Amino acid sequence: MAKRIFNIWRGDATGGRFVEYHTDVDTGMVVLDVVHRIQAEQAGDLSCRWNCKAGKCGSCSMEIDGKPRLACMTRMDTFSPSATVTLQPLRAFPILKDLVTDVSWNYQQNKRIPPFRPRPRDADGRYRMQQIDVDRIQEFRKCIECFMCQDVCHVLRDHSRFDTFVGPRFMIRLASLAMHPLDALDRIPAVRKEFGSGMCNITKCCTEVCPEQISITDNGIIPLKERVVDRFFDPLMWVKRNLLRRSA
Amino acid sequence: MTHRKDAWWIAPFLTVLGFGAFIVYTTWAALQGEHYWYGSYLSPFYSPLLFIDSSAAGAAPLEHAWFGSWPTWWPAMLPSSPALFILMFPGVFRFTCYYYRKAYYRSFVGTPPACAVGALPRKSYLGETALLLFQNFHRYALYPAIAFVFILYYDAVLAFFHDGRFGIGVGTVILLTNATLLGCYTFGCHSFRHLVGGRLNCFSCDKQTQLRYGTWKRVSCLNERHMMWAWISLFWVGFSDLYVRLCSMGIIHDFNTWGF
Structure with missing residues (x-):
């Protein structure tokens, strides 16, 4: 069995470098298996976050050959046998050690979003909604919080606008609340001003890297941007909202 | 700038080539002001015909003009081309389209050129919050774009x-296909999808919202392939103009049942 070459970033917040490892790769292995083999045989102090090994926990996200991917879902047979595979931590977030980054900023953003606020119950004391009303937002519930969309978003990754943009993952959380048939909170002004919908220039990288194939841009961010247009940039909607409704 | 090893640059490169070729050809064709009519075929770049300069070669008969013969107030330094009156409408619609924004932000501005490839350096990034607020004009560009689809169908008939x-x-086949492709692009637009039903939170509330839900679902089918419709319709509208132009100039012959 031929040895395969891996360039793995080693270091911490103070700095680091790529270290080359040569290891055997068996049939059916994924990148996370390789990291575990290198940990076991060559570098016991190599840090890597992982948990389910089934593409459902989102822990093992890293940059593989420069693109954010789940290490547990990236099969080794997708690489050329002679190719050197490069592994590095998510670039948008502070490095803790080796392949592990500090993604706590994301949890802080989640806390900023006002929680679900249901409208009053119907006269019989029940809430009612149909499946067709929630199909859209159930797509967003597939999110496993791997934060690869946050990592690849150039607003955060290249321009470091963590102060003005909440990122794609939380835009779809906002969309799931804004589109919810029972949610009574008006979220659109905050979507624009506090969470920065205008910072997104819809280049769709978040959608490209999503391991759950959520149409983040088309079904989440663009509909939110259109709701912002309804509220702030469409005089016809303003007339309908303010004048026609008042006279009715 | 990136550790990607794949040919990430191909997509933005092809986009620049595709858009560049279309812009150059469209500008040239719009400035000609002639050879936009052949038999009963009207080039889509020149429809609707607001005014007609009957003295131009390959011009449409005067009865096809909405407002008559070419206006005397038209500056002499500009070519008397009917396309100059109307091309800005589809132009603005495409320029502010969500798909095209993605394409040219990546290809022409490099924000970013491709996913996980470093954005080109700039002083500050403001997204679509400052100067680019005008992208919100897309909804208004949609309304004339819808009218254009019906006008082009009328021309095709x-x-x-x-x-x-x-x-x-x-x-006739080319012009009918052109109107259909433009319809698939226009009616798959994200703004149209939002207006017909996407803005609702409750699809099941009453008959009207249920009807809008059905429309939204169908528009969503077109919207899923918005990029494909954008490129095919872009290519085909240019090809339609070229076909009519070449027939009008006598360079190619149109096979038809009229026998001319």
């Missing part, structure tokens, strides 16, 4: 009648 006789030619 008129193309089947030459001197009052029904017939079919290669040109």
